[in-house]
Amino acid sequence: MTATPVRDRVTRVDAAVRASEPAGDYRRLTLVAPEIAVLATPGQFVALAIDGADSALLLRRSFSIHRVSADAGTVEIVVADAGPGTRWITRLRAGGEVSVVGPLGRGFTSPSAPRPCILVGGGYGSAPLFWLAESLRVQGCSTHLILGAATERRLFGARSGADSVDEMVVMTDDGSAGATGLVTQPLPELLTRTHAELVYACGPMGMLRAATEIAEAHGAQAQVAVEEAMACGVGVCMTCVLPITGDDGITRMSRSCLDGPVFTGTAVRWDVIADGRVAVPADCLGAPAVTP
Amino acid sequence: MTATPVRDRVTRVDAAVRASEPAGDYRRLTLVAPEIAVLATPGQFVALAIDGADSALLLRRSFSIHRVSADAGTVEIVVADAGPGTRWITRLRAGGEVSVVGPLGRGFTSPSAPRPCILVGGGYGSAPLFWLAESLRVQGCSTHLILGAATERRLFGARSGADSVDEMVVMTDDGSAGATGLVTQPLPELLTRTHAELVYACGPMGMLRAATEIAEAHGAQAQVAVEEAMACGVGVCMTCVLPITGDDGITRMSRSCLDGPVFTGTAVRWDVIADGRVAVPADCLGAPAVTP
Amino acid sequence: MTEDLTTVDLTTDLGGVTLPNPLMTASGCAANGKELHRFFDIAELGAFVTKSVKAEPQSGRGTPRMAETPSGMLNSIGLQGPGIEAFVTTDLPWLQSVGARVIVSIAGESSEEFARVAERLVAAPAFGAVAAIEVNISCPNVARRGLVYACDPESSATVLRLVREVVPRGIPLLAKVTPDVTDIVGIAEAALAGGADGLTMINTLLGIAIDIDRQRPHLFGTTGGLSGPAVRPVAVRAIWQTHAAMRAGRIPSAPIVGVGGVRSGRDALELTLAGASAIQVGTATFNDPLAPVRVLGELAGLVADRGARYADLVGAAHPI
């Protein structure tokens, strides 16, 4: 497979692995994919195939783009070993090859004018935030990053990340690095102090919901990057849906790979999301008369 | 998986790959498997798993043992890239690991007293013959090897093999090495000249049949190593059967992984074998009244 | 590949309609075209098969809607879609605008709903883009307590009959059947008797995955449809049995559109040799968004290697 012509800002490419470095519990991979590097914006993601035609794992795995270098033609991702697919990826080494589709989805939206922004990243969820912070900074925004994880080894970017932002706060559940507590804990104080109107959040669902609610309570808007199980990543299978309320007030089951992964926090129907399941709200467009 | 205790001269072991070297169109792999090396005899085989638990290729692939070194604890095999499974194996490199079950099957039987022996190997079928020749030589037999293949690149052992035997004849279909012709062509003359009573043959079915018939015509016995598609290699699935006539004159569908892969040539029911298919002879034990 | 593939004759006949090549998307595995058109020109395919559409908008089920399984996956989408009205005003005109030959997949909870959807489709201004209609009878019949239409010969025939009444003769109807039956040839026969011009086989197999950590079914909807390379031998068997029955004159002859586990040109040829006149690529598209055109190219190479026309290879593995 060779790279396909870019028809509409998305492509499939066989990427050489330039580097694979450990980063706490994660690995940071640098992939040579110039076609993707020139197109991507912060908050978009890529989908990697797991091995070749003889792999029993048929579906691609999705990863936020950590950063790109248009000059070097590289795309970086940060991968946690969470199962067989990510295990294969974390075992890739420089010189290996992997099929990559991207850039996918809608990324973060910048404020229309320079404003203070708060970024909240849980675990590897912080991966796309440094690149986002740098692009916000170029646009004249001040950037305040809260980095959190269960333990120090699950933090990503705690060492090098400070350079990308104006302020960085580190939190761990167990206090093994930074302050003890949840990543959303410093958020109210930070919102009050910075008068930020925008919160960018990436991490587990519970954290995204909390960030949305805290932002809302402070009159700010949250943009949340969700992580739904995706069979295709390109919008054709309808597995990755979430109930999202549109500007017209109507809730639809929307594809998080196409309309997301970044959604306005208040548009997400958190009320039907619990314990890894998402129900169809009764008022959703096309909802069955009686829920099955 | 670690090596299992040897209960009955067969074991499963995770073998490190010590070396993988090109040999014409093939690759010669050296596997560290001391438990197997001490047990094996010429004509036996090993069965290799293709990759780990996430491989879509579930069944093991079988390979004749080329030679063993009990001292080094190694087992060598010669592999042709014939499909997805063997492709994976030929891409293994030193430092890699592969699950090996062996030694499997019944190998070649030595003559009861020192005798001249003729060995006939087609393609990679020659792989087990050098080791066999060396062991025959230790028993005082003279050894005469005919090596054949379609082309030079498909010969195995044409360079180094001569040391293992008293006489070596090389044949290729296209004359790219040795004399032009089939591997069985020099057999009648050699049988007449050496007065050999035993022919050992390993290669494609057509060759095994021809070797059997020529040997029989010269009053010699052929031992042929067959290659039937095997799902398990260890005797539990009944996929690898061939119609074999026993000493009692009764033909049974016998497992080539357990009762073979080496059979007495005249015991094989060549009359029902053609074009990759084997029918059940009407006089076979338990044959259906009407063939389906 | 031995020769210029553009000279290979890949044309295939689908109950009176001739397609330039046999490759298609599979319903529900390609949405309604725009998404894949970013990767390749969907008009290059023999036909583009749309997601099954019902009369009204459908939210589909809750999530998780998918579980990966060895060499396959389970899905439980619940036919999420915009409804036929939005389909004919938005999706179909777009498909027409890019020059795609369209096979519209229709579904319903009652045989009347199928007919209603077909009627609305036929009345659409963009109906000219429609090459055939695929009638997805592998979906639950509410009147029979959710029993899938294609599990019952009579219900299958009824749906086809009602749809046939409202669809003009020149538009072939393909009945899409499920392999989860004791006698797939009997269902095929009933669908043909009802008015189908061809068959699409197979839909997914019913399956379940359990989340062993949460100790509950993995999918929100409990059961899902199994698809992907894992099921290919079942698809080949269904096509083989049905095509064999046609060759033997036990049921009327009709084109079979093969689907199930096709990932490569070799797989497409396998279904063809078993008796399929056209090939759909479904789940493999999730692995490779270019799979439908890639498989087309690979198939063209294999047909060329055999010095054959595609049509000559249909059912060629049958002894009689």
Add this chain to the structure above:
Amino acid sequence: MTEDLTTVDLTTDLGGVTLPNPLMTASGCAANGKELHRFFDIAELGAFVTKSVKAEPQSGRGTPRMAETPSGMLNSIGLQGPGIEAFVTTDLPWLQSVGARVIVSIAGESSEEFARVAERLVAAPAFGAVAAIEVNISCPNVARRGLVYACDPESSATVLRLVREVVPRGIPLLAKVTPDVTDIVGIAEAALAGGADGLTMINTLLGIAIDIDRQRPHLFGTTGGLSGPAVRPVAVRAIWQTHAAMRAGRIPSAPIVGVGGVRSGRDALELTLAGASAIQVGTATFNDPLAPVRVLGELAGLVADRGARYADLVGAAHPI
């Protein structure tokens, strides 16, 4: 694994017979014991299930008898075996000598043949080693033109009734069913009504592979049985549906022996949570001759991690 696995309670009840653990070989995937006993002590298993045996010796089919498929395989052995006479004089005494708990799988071309085989087995001196009899009704009924017994409720019930008549009460009968039916719960119900004490599900799915180079079916016998991890979601579904019907009181309660695609302890637990009281490992044994004991060890670890007894996990994923 958190604790000493020898303390984990893995006992399971199989229609009155208690086994020390739920792990078994699958019929036809372990021959009759000697071959695997080279790799591990088969008496460590909950039970050893033998290759289906008929009245007379069987040559089985020609070759190729197998085709590898994605995450699975097709087989077409044709029940090759020594016949019941040789089985009871050679195989069964050997199994008894190593202390194995034996489940003998029986087959026949007529319901009378099933009964005859069972009768001979019951009369065998080594019958004391037999823990249960598995009645493989997923094989063709010659009287009904080769229709598989387990495709028809009535034939299924008849076989079980005739076998039940000749087998002493204390020996459970397990009816082994095929998933290639429209309504597997209906077949299960019929088998139980006929006299089965439990069910083994699933046998292989009917499949075909085509050799695209020779342009003919790959298997000598054309069709084969699909097995391996590829079919696991179908096995889980069959077990789930049947166990759910038992929980709801729609059919009588009975133990289900789960089989289909189990390769790891996680897979075994998946079938257990769906409703299986025991687990057979078939095709995975071809990948790893130690698979049955390896899976047993892995399952013990998972049961221990959950601080549970095995029996508590049977069907635990059901909401009600």
